[in-house]
Amino acid sequence: MEKIKFVHINEKDNSVISLFELKEGDFIVLPDGKEVKIFENVPPSHKIATYALKAGDPIIKYGEEIGIAACDIPQGGWIHAHNISESQAFEQSVSESLKEGSSK
Secondary structure, three states, X not given: OOOOOEEOOOOOOOEEEEOOXXXXXXXXXXXXXXXXXXXXXXXXXXXXXXXXXXXXXXXXEOOEEEEEEOOOEOOOOEEOOOOEEOOHHHXXXXXXXXXXXXXX
C-alpha cells in the first residue's frame, strides 16, 4: 500500500499540502486521478500547485483564497512566501478578524 503523500482539503483548492518532503520528479495522484509531477523539492507541510498558475491567479487552500501568485508557478511547483502575495480578499479577512477580536 502506497503511503499518502499530500492532503487535498476542498474540491475548489488549486493547491495540496505535502505530508512529507517530496522530491523533484516524484508524482502525486489527485483525487480526480490526474497525475502531477513534482517540479521542485517541496518541504513537508508546504503547498504544491495542482495545475500551472499565472501571475495574479488566486491561490486556493481550504476552499478559500489565501493569496495570489506573485509570478508564474508551474504545475507541481512549490507555493511559498517566495511566489505568493496577499490578496485583497485575504487582507480584508484578516482585518475583519482583528476588528472582531479587539471588540471583545
